[in-house]
Amino acid sequence: MSESSIHIAVTGISGRLGRAIATEVIRANDLSLVGGMVSSDSPNLGADLGEMCAAGFMGIEAVVSLEQATDQADVLIDASLPKVTSAIAPRLASMGHRALVTGVTGLDDEQQAALYQAAEVIPVLQASNFSLGVALVERLLAQAAKALAAEHFDIEIIEAHHKRKADAPSGTALSLGETAARARGVDLDSVAQFNRPRHDGHRPMGAIGFSAIRGGGVVGEHEARFLSAFEEVSISHKAYDRFIFAQGALEAARWIKGKAPGLYSMQDVLGD
Numbered sequence: 001m002s003e004s005s006i007h008i009a010v011t012g013i014s015g016r017l018g019r020a021i022a023t024e025v026i027r028a029n030d031l032s033l034v035g036g037m038v039s040s041d042s043p044n045l046g047a048d049l050g051e052m053c054a055a056g057f058m059g060i061e062a063v064v065s066l067e068q069a070t071d072q073a074d075v076l077i078d079a080s081l082p083k084v085t086s087a088i089a090p091r092l093a094s095m096g097h098r099a100l101v102t103g104v105t106g107l108d109d110e111q112q113a114a115l116y117q118a119a120e121v122i123p124v125l126q127a128s129n130f131s132l133g134v135a136l137v138e139r140l141l142a143q144a145a146k147a148l149a150a151e152h153f154d155i156e157i158i159e160a161h162h163k164r165k166a167d168a169p170s171g172t173a174l175s176l177g178e179t180a181a182r183a184r185g186v187d188l189d190s191v192a193q194f195n196r197p198r199h200d201g202h203r204p205m206g207a208i209g210f211s212a213i214r215g216g217g218v219v220g221e222h223e224a225r226f227l228s229a230f231e232e233v234s235i236s237h238k239a240y241d242r243f244i245f246a247q248g249a250l251e252a253a254r255w256i257k258g259k260a261p262g263l264y265s266m267q268d269v270l271g272d
């Protein structure tokens with residue numbers, strides 16, 4: 001482990017995203033994997049982190065303790081579950097200097113509040129999607145939502161994911177909805193349509209609709225459709241491989257090290 005490298009710990013390291021991130025950290029020349037946290041009933045408890053990532057023996061075990069996992073860390077990348085994220089954020093804040101990068105989605109209001117509070121003490125970057133391509137999509141979407149008036153253009157956000165995904169709609173779909181609503185000067189809660197019953201009547205003007213598809217191994221697909229009576233504008237993104245999320249998480253970790261306390265996003269990482 002190089003002294004000058006950024007030291008990274010990962011929560012949820014045995015999951016799909018966590019393992020992809022840890023694998024890329026091991027491969028990166030400027031980062032070192034120094035810890036990995038799993039649940040107390042994880043089959044990977046005590047497993048060697050390098051072996052878990054098919055990268056050879058490293059001599060570092062997956063542990064349950066946050067303190068142990070982050071002992072040597074500059075940045076904790078969180079790829080676990082909402083209840084874990086909201087539990088570790090205040091504990092990390094009370095430990096002081098480490099930064100938190102979290103990609104976990106599906107947090108309820110109380111869990112989200114725990115992140116806001118932690119961000120008053122340490123730097124926290126929250127991203128429903130680590131892809132820099134999706135960060136760009138958000139900007140294009142804001143531009144489109146501002147230019148294409150609600151009187152003429154209906155917004156529908158459609159997403160597809162693998163069958164093991166826990167939350168719906170995806171965190172990215174909700175973020176895109178929030179971006180579009182903000183650009184139109186409205187609150188998403190007042191215009192969002194999530195589940196349409198079979199006989200729902202007319203679509204209210206200005207509504208932002210969400211549809212979620214779950215099946216197979218779809219990594220992550222998002223499309224925002226702006227539909228008028230005469231034309232359609234569509235902005236979409238497809239992730240082919242979790243590698244893209246891992247790469248974005250690494251960029252976020254590089255960016256956040258040494259930043260002041262506060263809540264940051266991938267927009268900050270993407271820059272101007």
Ligand SMILES: NC(=O)C1=CN([C@@H]2O[C@H](COP(=O)(O)OP(=O)(O)OC[C@H]3O[C@@H](n4cnc5c(N)ncnc54)[C@H](OP(=O)(O)O)[C@@H]3O)[C@@H](O)[C@H]2O)C=CC1
Nearest residue numbers: 012014015016017037038039042080103104105128129130
């Ligand atoms: N921002 C982004 O770009 C992306 C975000 N995501 C989000 O990341 C999250 C994880 O997704 P995914 O990897 O597919 O889900 P997984 O279910 O594969 O991974 C979550 C892992 O968390 C682990 N876990 C459970 N309890 C704890 C605990 N107390 N401490 C540490 N780890 C724990 C579990 O493993 P074990 O019990 O073995 O510890 C589990 O494998 C989701 O919210 C998803 O939406 C996913 C992809 C991209």
Ligand SMILES: O=C(O)C1=N[C@H](C(=O)O)C[C@H](O)C1
Nearest residue numbers: 105128129165170171172220
């Ligand atoms: O759970 C996933 O897999 C993904 N979750 C994120 C989300 O909820 O938006 C990002 C990505 O699309 C994959």
